[in-house]
Amino acid sequence: MGVVTAGLDGLAERLKVITGAKNVITDPAELRTYECDGLTYHRATPGVVVLPDGAEQIAEIVRACTAENVPFIARGSGTGLSGGALPRTDGVLIVTSRMRRILEIDVDDERAVVEPGVINLDVSKAARPHGYYYAPDPSSQQICSIGGNVAENSGGAHCLKYGFTVNHVVACEIVTPDGDIVELTEGPGYDLLGAFVGSEGTLGIATKITVRLTRVPEAVETLLAAFTSIEQAGEAVSAIIAAGVVPAAIEMMDALSIEAAEAAVRCEYPAGAGAVLVVELDGPAAEVERQFAQAKELCGDAFEIRVAADDIERALIWRGRKSAFAAVGRISPDYIVQDGVIPRTALPEVLARIDELSGDSGVRVANVFHAGDGNLHPLVLFDDAVPGAGERAELVSAKILDLCIEHGGSITGEHGVGVDKAKHMPRMFTEEDLDTMQMVRCAFDPDGLCNPGKVYPTPRLCGEVPGRRTKVHPLVESGKADLF
Ligand SMILES: Cc1cc2nc3c(=O)[nH]c(=O)nc-3n(C[C@H](O)[C@H](O)[C@H](O)COP(=O)(O)OP(=O)(O)OC[C@H]3O[C@@H](n4cnc5c(N)ncnc54)[C@H](O)[C@@H]3O)c2cc1C
Numbered sequence: 143m144g145v146v147t148a149g150l151d152g153l154a155e156r157l158k159v160i161t162g163a164k165n166v167i168t169d170p171a172e173l174r175t176y177e178c179d180g181l182t183y184h185r186a187t188p189g190v191v192v193l194p195d196g197a198e199q200i201a202e203i204v205r206a207c208t209a210e211n212v213p214f215i216a217r218g219s220g221t222g223l224s225g226g227a228l229p230r231t232d233g234v235l236i237v238t239s240r241m242r243r244i245l246e247i248d249v250d251d252e253r254a255v256v257e258p259g260v261i262n263l264d265v266s267k268a269a270r271p272h273g274y275y276y277a278p279d280p281s282s283q284q285i286c287s288i289g290g291n292v293a294e295n296s297g298g299a300h301c302l303k304y305g306f307t308v309n310h311v312v313a314c315e316i317v318t319p320d321g322d323i324v325e326l327t328e329g330p331g332y333d334l335l336g337a338f339v340g341s342e343g344t345l346g347i348a349t350k351i352t353v354r355l356t357r358v359p360e361a362v363e364t365l366l367a368a369f370t371s372i373e374q375a376g377e378a379v380s381a382i383i384a385a386g387v388v389p390a391a392i393e394m395m396d397a398l399s400i401e402a403a404e405a406a407v408r409c410e411y412p413a414g415a416g417a418v419l420v421v422e423l424d425g426p427a428a429e430v431e432r433q434f435a436q437a438k439e440l441c442g443d444a445f446e447i448r449v450a451a452d453d454i455e456r457a458l459i460w461r462g463r464k465s466a467f468a469a470v471g472r473i474s475p476d477y478i479v480q481d482g483v484i485p486r487t488a489l490p491e492v493l494a495r496i497d498e499l500s501g502d503s504g505v506r507v508a509n510v511f512h513a514g515d516g517n518l519h520p521l522v523l524f525d526d527a528v529p530g531a532g533e534r535a536e537l538v539s540a541k542i543l544d545l546c547i548e549h550g551g552s553i554t555g556e557h558g559v560g561v562d563k564a565k566h567m568p569r570m571f572t573e574e575d576l577d578t579m580q581m582v583r584c585a586f587d588p589d590g591l592c593n594p595g596k597v598y599p600t601p602r603l604c605g606e607v608p609g610r611r612t613k614v615h616p617l618v619e620s621g622k623a624d625l626f
Pocket of ligand 1: 179180215216217218219220221222223225226227238258279280281282285286287288289290291292293294295296297298299342343344346347348349556557593
């Protein structure tokens with residue numbers, strides 16, 4: 143027999159009628175399974191969890207919540223890194239993990255129609271026999287859901303060339319915050335589909351998503367370039383992009399993260415490297431051959447370049463890069479994962495400033511990131527057992543975000559604002575900007591019941607420093623995901 147937060151008992155009974163009793167969770171121990179997403183620093187036990195089986199059920203659940211003025215929050219796989227799916231003790235958490243059907247693979251129109259709980263990698267697995275795949279590839283793609291990807295506008299190593307989730311969503315059926323089922327499509331009129339993608343679950347719940355499929359490329363070439371300094375590597379990134387070469391992926395690791403990867407997986411990257419770049423090109427064979435030669439030449443300052451001769455060597459090159467995040471656990475007991483964006487041209491300068499910040503504060507920072515699109519993931523290292531170390535790391539982490547803003551960048555590249563970075567929004571936007579965004583939100587959700595408390599700051603949170611995440615993420619540790 144479950145216990146429900148006072149005031150939610152009647153609603154829980156109503157939800158049982160809608161979805162069947164076994165799909166409504168009220169037991170306090172079971173509710174704790176859902177108390178956080180991938181950002182485990184923020185936790186709240188949900189009032190009630192419900193696992194619907196379709197759009198009609200979600201619409202009824204939303205209407206039931208609205209009728210009782212109860213907040214509701216969508217959750218996919220719960221791998222988000224900004225607390226977007228953080229539940230509320232006075233609210234209902236709507237989990238889409240029973241909605242994992244791939245409804246259609248339409249090769250002729252190069253599309254797939256999926257339910258929101260479908261796992262990202264499963265779309266590619268279903269399309270692969272037809273010579274297609276789903277291009278956006280977050281490192282959590284073995285476990286994260288397409289609904290979560292849509293809400294976060296997720297990216298990945300290969301999104302530099304192929305674009306983020308928003309570039310691959312053709313249509314989306316949603317349940318609006320007042321419980322209507324509507325279809326958002328590309329087409330004339332206001333781009334409501336564009337507004338919905340990346341809205342972090344605040345404008346409604348995606349119940350059916352039509353995504354674009356991409357042809358599996360004819361050729362793939364990968365190189366590893368080792369530089370003496372991170373500035374040289376940053377300059378090579380800018381030179382490659384400025385030359386009009388668009389690699390499928392261009393990823394960078396600095397000396398500290400190479401040291402960690404070496405300790406964890408013995409990737410045997412060239413000794414003495416201050417930074418390495420992994421550059422991958424794909425596409426038609428003739429184009430790849432020409433542009434790969436160009437990219438190699440633009441890495442001219444590298445003291446060593448290795449080219450993968452086959453898929454095994456390619457996997458070896460990626461091994462160090464893919465393990466880098468988890469590997470940082472080998473050289474530091476705790477760390478903060480930061481996610482910010484800068485213009486590519488600012489890479490050398492911002493990286494030098496991060497180095498200065500690290501030197502001045504004595505807080506070590508390992509840099510592992512999607513260099514091609516300027517998406518930094520600095521890992522700010524500390525030992526929570528040392529008094530004040532966590533606070534110093536948080537300060538450095540916040541200053542890195544300030545650097546991103548100063549250089550015309552953003553406080554998030556792909557992990558979203560969620561609850562964690564809402565307090566940073568006023569650093570990036572004026573009050574008028576934020577008010578305008580609120581007007582869009584209110585147009586969809588006038589009662590403010592759909593994932594409240596996310597994305598936008600409340601005065602209480604303004605100026606606070608970000609929360610910290612400690613230890614290696616459990617998904618990384620279990621081998622289910624790599625963090626790029
Ligand atoms: C190890 C690791 C590696 C990662 N690597 C990457 C990466 O390379 N790139 C990247 O972009 N992200 C990455 N992430 C972050 C995360 O995986 C993505 O943000 C992902 O899209 C979240 O999907 P999810 O199903 O887990 O969503 P959840 O965490 O469940 O939810 C995320 C947000 O989406 C909303 N939401 C969920 N489902 C719906 C729906 N049906 N309708 C409306 N809103 C909904 C929630 O309310 C919440 O705001 C990584 C995370 C981990 C743990």
